[in-house]
Amino acid sequence: MxxxxxxxxxxxxxxxxxxxxxxxxxxxxxxxxxxxxxxxxxxxxxxxxxxxxxxxxxxxxAGVDPGGRRPVRERAIEAAARLVAERGLGAVTLDAVAERAACSLPSLHTVFEGRDGLLGAVYERHGPLIDLEALAADPPERLEDTVRSLYLAVITAFDREPRVLPAIFADLFSRPDGPAAHAMRAYLPRLFDTLDRLLLPHVEAGRIRPLPLPILVHLLLGPILTHILLRPVLEPILGADLPPVNEVCALFTEAYLRAVAQPE
Missing domain, CATH: 1.10.10 (Arc Repressor Mutant, subunit A)
Known part of the structure; x- marks a missing residue:
């Protein structure tokens, strides 16, 4: 040769x-x-x-940055997350990420295999999934503690800087078939599997009504997501009348248990 x-x-x-x-x-x-x-x-x-x-x-x-600094993957995820938070998903092109991350375009294709792969890595890093998977690996014994911990993980992810999740939901609401929806298709199966592992033991133990998993998840996440997304608008208006985050977690936990718990 x-x-x-x-x-x-x-x-x-x-x-x-x-x-x-x-x-x-x-x-x-x-x-x-x-x-x-x-x-x-x-x-x-x-x-x-x-x-x-x-x-x-x-x-x-060959057109690939060999690195030697922080890995391309780490630099690209950080750069893409900041672009999402600052300008929305529409600004996240591979060219823009490569420029901000100081790496080559071929290296991004090599590491992420395209834009959807990069966005999926951003969702995983800045969303609640990793914390929820850790919770599912060692869940509390009591259903109430599980739900409260889950809500706290979701709220924490929305408050995490850079604020990626609000921008993702803005894109989902405005473009149901846009880039957020495309990348979320790889993310959602893991999320539903994690929530299944958190809730199914309580269904089998008779603590939760045996509703279909999508319904249990919608009842679980729908109200808290609505609150989180509206909270920045409500805070200047309601001020001290808006409960703090810990109290919000407790209130939504109580409401969820009333909706799905089996009568003793």
């Missing part, structure tokens, strides 16, 4: 290893790149002339 073809194969192996780990090429160990190329580490180094910089330069010539 000629040297140029060998280098192309090594670049392809390095990009594949980086994509699998969600990291920059520069952050992937040579051992992992050698394994992806099907050679030993010593053989890899020999083909590179003993210097990793040869591979980094070849990756750069």
């Amino acid at each position: 000629h040297g140029h073809e060998q280098m192309q194969d090594l670049v392809a192996a390095a990009l594949a290893a980086a994509r699998e780990r969600g990291r920059d090429v520069a952050d992937v160990p040579l051992t992992a790149i050698a394994a992806a190329a099907g050679v030993s580490r010593s053989t890899l180094l020999r083909r590179l002339g003993g210097s990793r910089s040869t591979l980094d330069e070849a990756v750069r010539r």
Whole structure:
């Protein structure tokens, strides 16, 4: 195999290893790149002339930033989240993200496989899903504590900076088939699976009426989402009459239990 073809194969192996780990090429160990190329580490180094910089330069010539700073994935998610919060989803093009994250456009395609993949990563990072999955992994014994913890996770996610979730819902309401809806299709199955794991044990124990899961979820999230989205408008008007967040969680928990709990 000629040297140029060998280098192309090594670049392809390095990009594949980086994509699998969600990291920059520069952050992937040579051992992992050698394994992806099907050679030993010593053989890899020999083909590179003993210097990793040869591979980094070849990756750069292929149109991908090899990194060495914070991983492209982290920089891109942060840049996209700030663009969403500042300008809305319409401003989140891969070109705009690449410019703000100081990375190349091909590197974004390599890491996220397109705009929907990037937006999905932003939703996962800045939405409540990770906190809800942690809650489902070790839920409280009491239904009341589970629901209150769930509400607190949702409210916290909406208040988290940069404020990504309000912009996402604005896009969902204005464009039901827009970019938010497209990226959410990969997000929602995990959300429903998590809520199922939180609620189903209480259904099976007879604490919650055996309603269809979508109805249980709508009753659970509909009122609290309405409150969160309207709260910035209501606060200047109602002032001290608007309950603080902890009290809101308790009130909506009580209301949900009245709606779905089985009579003792």
